[in-house]
Amino acid sequence: MPNQRAMIRAAPQQNGGDEEEPLPQGWEMKLDPNGRRYYVDHNSRTTSWKRPKPLPAGWEQRMDPRGRQYYVDHNTRTTTWQRPTSQNVSEFQEWRRQLSSNQAANRQNLENRYANSTTVVGPATTSGASTSTNSEEALPNGWEKRVMDNGREYY
Numbered sequence: 001m002p003n004q005r006a007m008i009r010a011a012p013q014q015n016g017g018d019e020e021e022p023l024p025q026g027w028e029m030k031l032d033p034n035g036r037r038y039y040v041d042h043n044s045r046t047t048s049w050k051r052p053k054p055l056p057a058g059w060e061q062r063m064d065p066r067g068r069q070y071y072v073d074h075n076t077r078t079t080t081w082q083r084p085t086s087q088n089v090s091e092f093q094e095w096r097r098q099l100s101s102n103q104a105a106n107r108q109n110l111e112n113r114y115a116n117s118t119t120v121v122g123p124a125t126t127s128g129a130s131t132s133t134n135s136e137e138a139l140p141n142g143w144e145k146r147v148m149d150n151g152r153e154y155y
Contacts, residue, residue, distance in 0.1 A: 024054040056089045 023029065026043040029051075039048045055061065058075040061083075072079050082088075139145065139155070147153050 021054065024052050027052055053085075056084055056086050059084050059089075 023039070026041060028040045028042065030038055030040055032038055036049075037051075039051055040046075041048070041052070055071070058073060060072045060074065062070055062072055064070060068081070069083075070079055070081050071084055073084070143155055145153060145155055
């Protein structure tokens with residue numbers, strides 16, 4: 001029996017320090033008669049030689065009718081075939097934040113661009129557009145100068 005205790009104490013060094021992470025819920029580590037470590041999943045009633053890594057918060061592993069594993073993200077109500085890790089979940093969340101920020105900035109730019117513009121159909125009028133005066137250079141043929149409500153000029 002002392003040999004088993006020595007093996008359990010030495011386990012973190014043999015496994016590269018993985019033992020510090022807790023096992024996922026429903027898992028247990030056991031030793032076989034030869035002292036080899038294996039893991040029991042009481043949820044699915046299976047065993048594995050590899051130590052399971054916990055899923056990120058809000059994730060669940062499921063099986064489809066054909067016996068294939070997939071993962072459910074209850075946070076975003078999405079699924080994936082790839083096992084999520086804390087790193088790729090955080091990278092995906094950062095990407096979504098950047099995408100959302102970029103979309104908001106683009107939307108604001110479009111609103112600013114078109115919110116105060118005046119549309120003139122036909123020849124320029126004095127209310128929203130003006131033609132060149134004697135003090136300015138003449139514009140090329142077909143060009144006209146327009147002024148937005150905020151005073152900004154465009155051609």
